[in-house]
Amino acid sequence: MRVSMDIELKDIPGQLLLALRPVSEFKGNLISVVHHHEKRTPRGTIPVNVVFETKPDNLNSIISSLEDSDIGIARIDEKRYFEHGAVILIGHIVHTDIQDTIDTIDNTGYAEVVDLNLSMPKIKKPSSASLKIDAVSKEHLASAIELLKEIAKKKDLLVIEPIKSELGAV
Amino acid sequence: MKTIRLSIIGFGAVGQGVAKVILDKQVYLEKIGIDFKVVAIADSRTAVIDEDGVDLAAVISRKKTEGTVGSEKLTGLEIIETIDHELVVETTPTNIVTGGAGLGNMFMAFKHGRDLVTSNKGPLAMKYGELIAAAEASGSKFLFEATVGGAMPVLNLARDVLAGNKITNVEGIFNGTCNYILTRMMEEHAPYEQMLAEAQELGYAETDPTYDVEGIDTACKLVILANCVFGMNATHEDVTVTGITKITPEALMLAQNDGYVIKLIGEVNDSRINVAPKLVPIDHPLAVGGSLNVASMQTDLSGPITVTGRGAGSIETASAILSDMISIYRD
Numbered sequence: 051m052r053v054s055m056d057i058e059l060k061d062i063p064g065q066l067l068l069a070l071r072p073v074s075e076f077k078g079n080l081i082s083v084v085h086h087h088e089k090r091t092p093r094g095t096i097p098v099n100v101v102f103e104t105k106p107d108n109l110n111s112i113i114s115s116l117e118d119s120d121i122g123i124a125r126i127d128e129k130r131y132f133e134h135g136a137v138i139l140i141g142h143i144v145h146t147d148i149q150d151t152i153d154t155i156d157n158t159g160y161a162e163v164v165d166l167n168l169s170m171p172k173i174k175k176p177s178s179a180s181l182k183i184d185a186v187s188k189e190h191l192a193s194a195i196e197l198l199k200e201i202a203k204k205k206d207l208l209v210i211e212p213i214k215s216e217l218g219a220v
Numbered sequence: 221m222k223t224i225r226l227s228i229i230g231f232g233a234v235g236q237g238v239a240k241v242i243l244d245k246q247v248y249l250e251k252i253g254i255d256f257k258v259v260a261i262a263d264s265r266t267a268v269i270d271e272d273g274v275d276l277a278a279v280i281s282r283k284k285t286e287g288t289v290g291s292e293k294l295t296g297l298e299i300i301e302t303i304d305h306e307l308v309v310e311t312t313p314t315n316i317v318t319g320g321a322g323l324g325n326m327f328m329a330f331k332h333g334r335d336l337v338t339s340n341k342g343p344l345a346m347k348y349g350e351l352i353a354a355a356e357a358s359g360s361k362f363l364f365e366a367t368v369g370g371a372m373p374v375l376n377l378a379r380d381v382l383a384g385n386k387i388t389n390v391e392g393i394f395n396g397t398c399n400y401i402l403t404r405m406m407e408e409h410a411p412y413e414q415m416l417a418e419a420q421e422l423g424y425a426e427t428d429p430t431y432d433v434e435g436i437d438t439a440c441k442l443v444i445l446a447n448c449v450f451g452m453n454a455t456h457e458d459v460t461v462t463g464i465t466k467i468t469p470e471a472l473m474l475a476q477n478d479g480y481v482i483k484l485i486g487e488v489n490d491s492r493i494n495v496a497p498k499l500v501p502i503d504h505p506l507a508v509g510g511s512l513n514v515a516s517m518q519t520d521l522s523g524p525i526t527v528t529g530r531g532a533g534s535i536e537t538a539s540a541i542l543s544d545m546i547s548i549y550r551d
Contacts, residue, residue, distance in 0.1 A: 136478045136499060138471050167477070169470035178471035180478055208466050210475070212499040213391055213485055213506060215516070215524070 051130045051186060052081070052103050058095035058122035065121070069098065072115035078104035095122060106130070131162065131184035133191045137198060139179045141207035143168065148179075154201050161185035161194035223255045224549055225305035229296035229325055230312035231263040231279075231289050234339050234366070237538030238309055239276040245542065254549050260303050261289045262296040264312075264321075269294065269303060296321060300328045307548070309541060310338035316431075316440055316456060319343045330354040330362075337544040339366035339537050345440035345456045348447040363544035364448075368441045369394055369513045371536035372529035376547070378449045378517060385519035387449055389489040392506060392515035394441045396531040397425045397432040398464050398484040400511040402497075406472040406481065412465060424511055434463035435495040438486045442495065446488045454493060462496040475499055481507050 059065040066085065073080055081101040089097055104112065109128070116123060143151070152163045165182035181198075185191035195211050202209045228235050242249075242256050249256060257273045263283070268274055268290025279289050300308055308329040312322045322340040329336045336355070338344075343351060344367055355362035368374045369392075378387055393399050397419060404415040416433065419425035431437050439459040446452040464484050475482050480499040483506065487494045500507045505526040508514045513531030518524055530536040 136475075136480065138475055138482070138499065140466055140468055140471050167474055169468075169474060171468075171470055176466070176468060178468045178474055180471075180474035182478075208462070208497075210467075210471065210482055210497050210499055212480070212501075213504070214389060214487060214489075215391065215518070216499070216501060216504070 051106055051109075051128055052101065052132055053078075053109060054099065054101045054127040054129070055123060056125040057098050057100060057116065058091055058093065058124055059098055061094070061096055065096075066098065068119050069100070069116065069121050072112045072119075073100070073102050073104070075115065076104065076108040076112050078102040078108065078112060091124075093122075097124070131186060133185045133188050135183045135185065135191045135195065135212060137181050137183065137195060137212070138210040139181060139202065139207050140210070141176050141202075141205065143177050143179050143207060144170070146205035146207065151198070151201055151205070152181075155183060155194055155198060158190075158194060158197065160187075160190040221250070221253055221255050222549060223257055224307055224545075225257050225259045226307035226309055226545075227260040227262070227296075227299050227303065227305055228258060228309045228311065229262050229299065230310065230322075230340070231261055231283055232311065232313065233534040234537045234541070235261070235263070235309070235311040236280055236283060237534035237536075238311060238541050239280055241535065241538045241542045243276050249546075252546070252550060254546065256307075256545065259305050260294075260299045262294065262299050263289050266290050267292040267294040267296075267299060269299070296325055297328055300325055300334065301332065305334065307335045307337065307545065309545070310336055310340055311541070312340055314340050314342040314440070316342045316345055316436065319346050323347065326351055327354055330358045330360045333358045333360055335361040335548055336363075337366075337541050337548070338364050339541055341367045341437075341440040341444065344447075345443045348444065348455075349453045361548045363548060364444065365544050366537050366540035367444050369515060369529070370396075370531040370533060371539050372513050372515065372527055372531060373540070373543075374445065374515050374527065375448050376543070377525070377527060378445075382517070382519060382522065382525065385521045387517050387519050389487070389518040390445055390449065390515060391485055391487045391518075393483050393508065393513050394438045394486045394515070394531065395432055395435075395484060396511035396513055397429065398435075398438070399508070399513070400424045401433070402464060402467065402472070402482055402484065403509045403511075405467065405469050406476065409469045409473065411469055412467060433465055435461040435484060438484060438495045439493075442486045442488050442493050445486075446493050450488060450490065452493075459493045459495060461494075464497055467497055476502075483507070 170177040266288040323343040485498040514528040
């Protein structure tokens with residue numbers, strides 16, 4: 051997941067290095083560092099925005115390591131899902147327990163169904179649905195779609211997934 | 221001037237197209253120093269043979285008016301066996317269950333050391349390895365660009381033009397009938413059955429559309445691609461296939477609202493050969509409409525290369541055959 055963090059550094063040498071070390075120690079991948087040296091907080095500290103990718107499990111270790119070094123954390127904004135995918139389902143979607151279909155994706159812990167549009171033209175005719183799925187990474191999105199295809203096979207639903215180059219897994 | 225004696229075996233839309241393009245391109249062929257002299261033509265019932273060159277215009281017109289090509293009773297197979305010539309143009313109809321007459325014709329051509337150019341997918345989708353081995357054993361040249369994507373260059377593009385590149389994935393639309401039906405379903409918000417009927421009326425779909433709409437035709441083309449470009453030894457049984465018959469107009473509308481079109485996509489890479497309806501972003505190069513075909517190859521050096529063109533049609537398919545014929549004999 052991607053984390054954007056506003057931290058506050060004391061205006062003495064070596065502080066930035068001290069702040070970034072925990073990110074690399076816990077195998078985070080630094081995306082950007084914006085050092086607002088010209089600004090000062092009312093507390094006299096320098097605001098810095100750090101963006102990095104890390105495994106969700108390591109975030110707490112990074113935070114406590116920063117706190118141990120006496121670095122103030124003003125704001126943490128985590129974006130867990132930054133891959134979005136769409137799929138279309140055709141068949142008897144509602145009667146084959148749509149809740150169960152959605153739950154299977156939501157229960158993975160790495161992907162969620164975030165939007166559902168359903169079209170049911172006539173009773174007993176197959177319905178069509180578009181599902182939007184958010185996932186932690188491209189790989190996770192691909193496995194969520196694979197999982198959906200397995201469930202769909204059991205329920206005799208047709209899954210229309212994005213082309214391979216769209217899923218980015220070429 | 222190099223004279224190449226050839227037979228045209230199978231005189232339906234594609235065979236007649238070959239005769240027409242040979243006639244139309246006389247001046248050009250003369251300029252590049254090749255004289256394609258057709259010494260025999262066979263359809264499923266009759267044949268015409270002339271060592272000095274068959275009058276192509278007369279045969280095309282006879283086929284139109286009388287339904288036959290000549291008065292000889294020789295079969296295509298007998299022509300390949302007994303008439304002396306260098307090149308067999310095999311344009312009999314595709315049969316993927318038995319291989320049809322094409323399979324026997326091809327083995328016979330190789331047995332006699334003749335070169336062969338074909339548009340017939342069936343034999344290649346069934347016995348690719350054996351056919352290539354037979355052609356190699358007799359030193360025969362064997363080209364079949366017309367079997368995949370009609371006029372759209374795919375096999376020769378991958379093999380010759382992109383030589384040196386490793387192709388890691390091919391995705392595309394390889395069946396114009398399905399593309400036409402899906403495009404029209406989206407435009408008219410109409411059900412599958414209605415647009416299939418329209419396609420049949422316009423001659424884009426056969427009376428029995430199974431072969432196209434169930435994805436079998438696409439599967440055969442993918443098998444040829446997999447074997448020719450990826451060096452596999454696959455048959456059409458190795459392809460996972462889902463057709464377009466279950467697609468609803470509602471699904472097309474929902475996809476469109478999300479910025480996608482639904483297309484029957486064939487995909488080949490090292491791990492799988494697959495035909496299924498897929499979501500294609502509206503602005504993606506694969507999102508071509510009407511009855512067009514399109515293929516996108518992922519290459520290691522050049523990145524993605526995409527070609528699009530007419531996947532069927534008499535003259536269009538004949539153009540791919542002519543191109544193969546020229547490439548065999550040009551120097």
